[in-house]
Amino acid sequence: MIQLQSIIMRAEILTIGDEILIGQTVDTNSAWIGAELSKAGFDVQRRVSVHDRHEDIISALSQVAGRSDVVLVTGGLGPTSDDITKPALCEFFNTRLVTNREILEMIEEMVKRRGYPMNDNNRRQADVPESCTILENKMGTAPGMWFEKDGTIFVSMPGVPAEMKYIMSEHVMPALKSRFTTQVIIHRTIMTYGTFEAKLAETLAGFEASLPGNIRLAYLPCYGVIKLRLTATGKDAGSLARQVEEQVGELRKLIPDLIFSENEEPLEKVTGLLLREKNLTLSTAESCTGGRIAGLITSVPGSSDYFKGSVIAYNNSVKTGILGVPEELIREKGAVSEESVRSMAEGVRRLLGTDLAVAISGIAGPGGGTPEKPVGTVWIAVASENRTATEKHTLGRERHVNIERFSLAALNLLRRQIKSL
Amino acid sequence: MIQLQSIIMRAEILTIGDEILIGQTVDTNSAWIGAELSKAGFDVQRRVSVHDRHEDIISALSQVAGRSDVVLVTGGLGPTSDDITKPALCEFFNTRLVTNREILEMIEEMVKRRGYPMNDNNRRQADVPESCTILENKMGTAPGMWFEKDGTIFVSMPGVPAEMKYIMSEHVMPALKSRFTTQVIIHRTIMTYGTFEAKLAETLAGFEASLPGNIRLAYLPCYGVIKLRLTATGKDAGSLARQVEEQVGELRKLIPDLIFSENEEPLEKVTGLLLREKNLTLSTAESCTGGRIAGLITSVPGSSDYFKGSVIAYNNSVKTGILGVPEELIREKGAVSEESVRSMAEGVRRLLGTDLAVAISGIAGPGGGTPEKPVGTVWIAVASENRTATEKHTLGRERHVNIERFSLAALNLLRRQIKSL
Known part of the structure; x- marks a missing residue:
């Protein structure tokens, strides 16, 4: 030590x-x-x-x-x-x-x-x-x-x-x-998505116990993302950086499926980098998130290189009229359903001529919930040329929190789909 | 006193x-x-x-x-x-x-x-x-x-x-x-848009000097909105409320055109209330703000009653293909121009069948600026049945700040147009 x-x-x-x-x-x-x-x-x-x-x-x-x-x-x-x-x-x-x-x-x-x-x-x-x-x-x-x-x-x-x-x-x-000649402090933040804090802490208990005395681990959960922050202090920047890198390597082995960035990049940036790397274009069709997914994507400078646009289909007439979701589908399955969100994703992908499309439909609250589909229910779809992946989440009751968590869940599904292409 | x-x-x-x-x-x-x-x-x-x-x-x-x-x-x-x-x-x-x-x-x-x-x-x-x-x-x-x-x-x-x-x-x-039986404190926040802090302070210098000793005034500028906060302290809630109301009445006389809310309601809420009151529907067409205007509007619970949807036309192909902006218009005047933004607003209003439509096109930065149209340039349009109002702003250099300020400028133009109908 x-x-x-x-x-x-x-x-x-x-x-x-x-x-x-x-x-x-x-x-x-x-x-x-x-x-x-x-x-x-x-x-x-x-x-x-x-x-x-x-x-x-x-x-x-x-x-x-x-x-x-x-x-x-x-x-x-x-x-x-x-x-x-x-x-x-x-x-x-x-x-x-x-x-x-x-x-x-x-x-x-x-x-x-x-x-x-x-x-x-x-x-x-x-x-x-x-x-x-x-x-x-x-x-x-x-x-x-x-x-x-x-x-x-x-x-x-x-x-x-x-x-x-x-x-x-x-x-x-x-x-x-x-x-001032200060001591060297390195903060390194690993971004994870797909579990919750107590569970992740259990998985990483052994890792944390074996950390050298000059490195500390902290958990920072935020809207479904859990940031793992390693803080290392020392005198020599070079050897400290190597020491931190070694620990990041350990994390990589322990939780490969959960990590989406090793350098504190948010999901919208990671997703953008993947799209750029694979030379793919993207569109979105949003209902309950009202533009938040597009807003996250376009918060990244240069996103116009891969993001073409979005249709915010807040009203069902926009889902049917512009995105081509069949009226009877919405009548039978509801606007918040796997079938509707799949149709939205495929519709906007066709309409804007992009390689990939994300669609989302859910109930952000406070109103609009039913016993079968309570506030916090959301369906997400990601369409590509050959397949459309869908996912359902049931989250909380607070509108603002739901809009944020729904949007990050959609970006994470998008990220996984791009990686699988 | x-x-x-x-x-x-x-x-x-x-x-x-x-x-x-x-x-x-x-x-x-x-x-x-x-x-x-x-x-x-x-x-x-x-x-x-x-x-x-x-x-x-x-x-x-x-x-x-x-x-x-x-x-x-x-x-x-x-x-x-x-x-x-x-x-x-x-x-x-x-x-x-x-x-x-x-x-x-x-x-x-x-x-x-x-x-x-x-x-x-x-x-x-x-x-x-x-x-x-x-x-x-x-x-x-x-x-x-x-x-x-x-x-x-x-x-x-x-x-x-x-x-x-x-x-x-x-x-x-x-x-x-x-x-605890505490002293009564009343905070009352008046929202203004359309000027800057030093100028507003000059206009209100006499008002501030004549305030009773138990009431204080503070200025809180944020993305173009300036909040005026009155803080009053006293023993009796009823008489204190009347005293504050009197001062709000003074402000109403002094700066009627700048005040958009007397109760700290943000622009998106005030705009929504006006739409609801006049029974009007809204759509938006956004370029540089990437969904932020729709995001602000839909952050208000119940906004589905008046907001139908949006087309985020980040790529010019979406402006021409979906919104019907003529290609030669973009070629001759540029996507960031009065003519293009007017065409976007009228296009999305027709497409989504709404009473009103907001459109925006600008350069949020950091890239994309030219000597004639530097980073921070933005055109906004609000279309209704009989007319389309347009407005140009030249703001700052920071992408995140520009997206926020552009969006609020658009909401304020929308608010003024609804009031004039």
Whole structure:
């Protein structure tokens, strides 16, 4: 077993904003920052959110000061008066606001380009604490601000995701990487589909017990996909990577049928890569998922190379009129049936002239369930030139969750069919 | 001005899990819990996330103990061994794990229903700290646990959203509400579309300055929508509601054209309500958004009453072959043009036989831009019986953001057209 010295740099993320605490905004910024810091070998040891309240901001800043090397702060820098971070920063760092000429000019130019006159809200964005280093923000009007106090680095950034990401990527991460020599941390995430967590954990109990001391395994279930995350820490990137690769090889032997990606690629990306590799085109016919499958597929840049289009047949008249599902079939078997979904898949494949077609019909809820076909019932079909595969799932009661799980189940059936071609 | 005594109950949310800190999972649980607590009049004063690490959990629990009345903890209760919350709870509350017979039986039954044999991971879920009150979890195998220590209530729940929500709704919120008589807090969110934050803040500067001392205004921009949140605190629900209503009336006078909902309803819901009210049906033809507009529309329960379906014409052959866009039109004007998008809207409206149709064609990026039509260019059309309205937007560079903003711009044009009918 490898014994490691703990030389990890400690980071914290502080988000400021009532909207996060009262649940109006989901905090995606922290997730993104956490991922960037982890990749760079920092230990993100805590994430804290506080109100847009002067005393809460000061108190949070004081608490993190002693325990972390780097604190990344987002939020509270917008042009409107609910944003009070800058005065709090001035108090905490014992400095005052001064107008920055360069920023003012940049804001003037940006506002002009949008075709609006400059106003006081815009002008206030150019006021910055005197003691900080300015980090340019080409995506918006509020700059990033870099402070140091008692051995801790504080960086304050706007909460608008695109602006925060720009400042992080262009300024903060390069500066942090050059300043700190961190321990190497490798996160490797293996994607699986087709079982549930307790069962998978049983299958992998022996594997987990035999992992070296510097590698940990975590299970992350999400809409039917279970991610297996290996976290390895060490000093040498090369040997650590080899060590992780060895464990991935073990997993490959243990659960070959469940793994669909060894590098955290989602199903829509894996499916797209397979289609591209085999030079196949795809169409979809969706009922209950209302475009979510097509939305997942087209979220991948370049998907226009293999995805031709879709017919969302929400109303049965679209299933019969456009996709050519026989009316009597729907009358006798119902729109949520193996026969109907098979006919939908074959219909859209013919109509759009693609190699493969996915079709789906189910009951997402909350209404529409019957004793024989309760909410959560879904039929999926994948048609190719010579055969049409079908599959039935019975999932839960929540509409939003069902739409997501149905769509991933369809992508997984598609993936398996492409592999079998 | 109304002066209020501060009698707000203080709450905190603690989430446990490496996946949140390293950014692999976006913390939607905290947002949901924050919204529930706020609605009930609690002040969610802080949200903290820590590692799946014994000493970090203990340290976080110790810190919140003094400063809050209620602490809601999620995560770390799954069946797999990366979950170490229960032993930490035992140490902090000075108790030990005991097997709970009832939970064991419930787990046995649940596992049987799924058709799998019981394993040790399942069995361990029935072990609970002796000193806690058990909160039944009908959505999964890990129960909720209610502790009290030195005047603070601690509730530990599993991190799986559906399970956490069940325990919160069935057990935690009713118990908290009966225990605490909290101050009344009203959050009212007015939805606007059609301007940007600094400009809106200028328009509303006088309104904001004249707000009574117990009401605050916040701006929350998101993909082109700007939410205006009024937060009011007081003792009497009735008079507070009247006071908020008065301010909403002011906003209605100041920005009538920008407001699309006075109750935080998203564009897809407002549009659906308008369609239902006017008894109109809808279809869509999407290119660059790949099904996102249909996905938004069908995310609303009951949307099958007015939404018939969609043709996702990702490939030009679908635009010409199915929607009937003339080939020479695409050749001469391009697929991203006023003429093409107009033809798409009229084509899908005819094809699916709906009263209204939305069409969209644009360049989401990262590839596909030209000097004349850069990434971020989009054309939108809404066709009705007598006219087709079109609109052009030039937005940003990020694919994911563009797909979202394009879709909302289309829904807003649709909304305005329905209102004008």
